[in-house]
Amino acid sequence: LSDTPSPSRRRKRADAQRNVDALLQAAKTAFAASGVDAPAREIADLAHVGVGTLYRHFPQRTDLVVAVLEREIDACADAATALAADREPAEALAAWLDRYTEFLKTKDGLATALQKGEPAFEGLAERFWQRLGPTLESLLNAAAESGEIRSDIDARELLSAVGSLCLPVPGTSADYSRRMVALLIDGLRHESTPPLPPRTSRRP
Amino acid sequence: LSDTPSPSRRRKRADAQRNVDALLQAAKTAFAASGVDAPAREIADLAHVGVGTLYRHFPQRTDLVVAVLEREIDACADAATALAADREPAEALAAWLDRYTEFLKTKDGLATALQKGEPAFEGLAERFWQRLGPTLESLLNAAAESGEIRSDIDARELLSAVGSLCLPVPGTSADYSRRMVALLIDGLRHESTPPLPPRTSRRP
Numbered sequence: 454l455s456d457t458p459s460p461s462r463r464r465k466r467a468d469a470q471r472n473v474d475a476l477l478q479a480a481k482t483a484f485a486a487s488g489v490d491a492p493a494r495e496i497a498d499l500a501h502v503g504v505g506t507l508y509r510h511f512p513q514r515t516d517l518v519v520a521v522l523e524r525e526i527d528a529c530a531d532a533a534t535a536l537a538a539d540r541e542p543a544e545a546l547a548a549w550l551d552r553y554t555e556f557l558k559t560k561d562g563l564a565t566a567l568q569k570g571e572p573a574f575e576g577l578a579e580r581f582w583q584r585l586g587p588t589l590e591s592l593l594n595a596a597a598e599s600g601e602i603r604s605d606i607d608a609r610e611l612l613s614a615v616g617s618l619c620l621p622v623p624g625t626s627a628d629y630s631r632r633m634v635a636l637l638i639d640g641l642r643h644e645s646t647p648p649l650p651p652r653t654s655r656r657p
Numbered sequence: 658l659s660d661t662p663s664p665s666r667r668r669k670r671a672d673a674q675r676n677v678d679a680l681l682q683a684a685k686t687a688f689a690a691s692g693v694d695a696p697a698r699e700i701a702d703l704a705h706v707g708v709g710t711l712y713r714h715f716p717q718r719t720d721l722v723v724a725v726l727e728r729e730i731d732a733c734a735d736a737a738t739a740l741a742a743d744r745e746p747a748e749a750l751a752a753w754l755d756r757y758t759e760f761l762k763t764k765d766g767l768a769t770a771l772q773k774g775e776p777a778f779e780g781l782a783e784r785f786w787q788r789l790g791p792t793l794e795s796l797l798n799a800a801a802e803s804g805e806i807r808s809d810i811d812a813r814e815l816l817s818a819v820g821s822l823c824l825p826v827p828g829t830s831a832d833y834s835r836r837m838v839a840l841l842i843d844g845l846r847h848e849s850t851p852p853l854p855p856r857t858s859r860r861p
Contacts, residue, residue, distance in 0.1 A: 606840075613829055614837040617821040625817055633818040636810075636844035643843045 467499045473510055473520075480521050485559065489518050499544040519577050522560065524575075529556045529583040534593060543601035547594040547638045550615060553585070554634045557619040585612055611637075677714055677724075679704040684725050688761065693722050715800045723781050726764065730781075732759045735789040737796055747805035750796040754819060757789070758838045759822040789816055806845045815841075 458466070479499035481489035496517075497504045511517040532552050536545040589607035597604035618633045662670070683703035687695035700721075701708045715721040736756050740749040794812035801808035822837045 547741055550711070610829055610833055610837065612825045613833070614822055614840070617824055617826065618818055620821055620824070622817045622821065629814055632814065635842070636818075637837070637840050638844070639847045640840035640842070640844035643847050 469510075472500070472502050472506055475502060476507055476510060476517075477521055477524055480517050481525070484521065489514070519574070522574075522577055523580055525556060525560070526581055526584050529553055530588045533588045537592065537595065541601070542592070542596035542599045543642060546596045546602065546641070549589070549592055550611075550634060550638055551631070553589075553612075554615055554619060554631055557616060558630055567591070582609065582612070596641075603643070606641060673714075676704070676706050676710055679706060679710070680711055680714060680721075680841060681728055683728070684721050688722070688725060693718070708861070718723060723778070726778075726781055727784055729760060729764070730785055730788050733757055734792045737792045741796065741799065745805070746796070746800035746803045750800045750806065753793070753796055754815075754838060754842055755835070757793075757816075758819055758823060758835055762834055786813065786816070800845075810845060824842055 476496065479496045480491075482499060483496045487495065493504050493507055497507045500507070507517075511520065529552060533545070533549050536548050536552075539545070540548060586608050589612055593602070593606055593611070594610055596602040597606075614637060615634055618637070619630045623627065680700065683700045684695075687700045688702060689698070697708050698712055704711070711721075715724065720757055733756060737749070738751050740752050740756075743749070744752060763828045790812050792817055796807070797815070799814055800806040801810075818841060819838055822841070826833065828840045
């Protein structure tokens with residue numbers, strides 16, 4: 454806040470930020486089409502920058518993968534705000550869990566990596582929990598307070614459960630994960646008999 | 658059916674069967690206490706047989722592990738009969754899914770092995786699906802016919818989903834799997850809005 458950059462320096466920074474944004478968008482597209490080993494040339498071309506610019510901002514492929522995923526984690530967390538503004542709390546919760554499921558399913562290997570705690574993605578896992586945990590928790594709290602869902606669900610457990618249901622299972626159909634997550638969501642709307650074993654008690 | 662064994666041969670067979678039963682029970686206990694690499698001596702002692710008898714019936718450790726798991730798969734499938742006789746269909750279904758969850762949780766690594774399709778356990782995976790698939794399907798059908806649960810659930814998908822929820826997840830509490838399976842079970846009791854994407858249509 455204390456240093457005031459010169460106009461040319463500010464323009465340089467804005468250019469760099471624009472390049473980074475373009476590279477991340479291009480990498481996301483290339484990863485979806487060709488996997489995380491998509492050629493650097495393909496990504497640079499898509500972003501309309503040189504390969505040198507790609508390597509300057511992201512020296513290692515891991516850096517690029519992590520940056521893309523961080524941006525997608527943030528987008529998934531940010532989506533909750535619009536959903537919560539537009540819908541009833543339980544509907545917002547269900548729609549967000551669907552969004553989160555889509556996010557996990559399209560990230561080939563992310564669910565597995567997080568499950569296994571791969572070292573290169575440790576920082577990513579932390580951001581994952583720190584952004585998505587509070588997001589889901591506030592959706593759960595709002596829906597529980599309006600009496601639409603049960604109040605005995607832990608956000609982190611539910612994030613993990615959906616993550617497990619998004620792991621690939623041989624012999625299941627393409628929409629298996631979404632179908633099973635939909636079952637979980639229906640379970641949220643109804644108290645069980647007998648009640649679940651207690652874990653956290655959010656409300657007396 | 659055509660050959661009638663002599664009394665002494667029949668006795669020998671009965672002895673061998675008793676030894677196998679004792680060995681399988683002993684191995685189950687030893688595996689639970691010390692893992693699947695529990696010493697042969699420990700297992701033979703528990704079964705009150707010599708180590709030679711253990712190796713004659715189960716030359717490789719894999720043979721013993723597979724035989725123990727086959728017996729437990731059969732026991733899990735057979736448990737459905739008593740549950741279905743004693744309880745309302747939806748209660749029987751819920752109790753069986755709980756039994757199945759317990760079975761998976763106590764089999765360290767089984768859920769992971771089945772998930773990954775390890776070659777040594779291929780025959781076991783087949784028995785798993787062939788015994789537990791129809792078992793769960795008939796429990797689901799009975800509960801759906803009595804109107805207690807929805808009718809759009811595929812038995813194999815549900816077995817897989819519970820299997821995924823039984824995979825170990827770092828940072829979750831001990832009863833995480835049971836809690837999440839309980840959520841799934843509650844979901845079974847309620848139709849979703851909007852309905853799940855169709856897969857199998859058991860009833861018109």
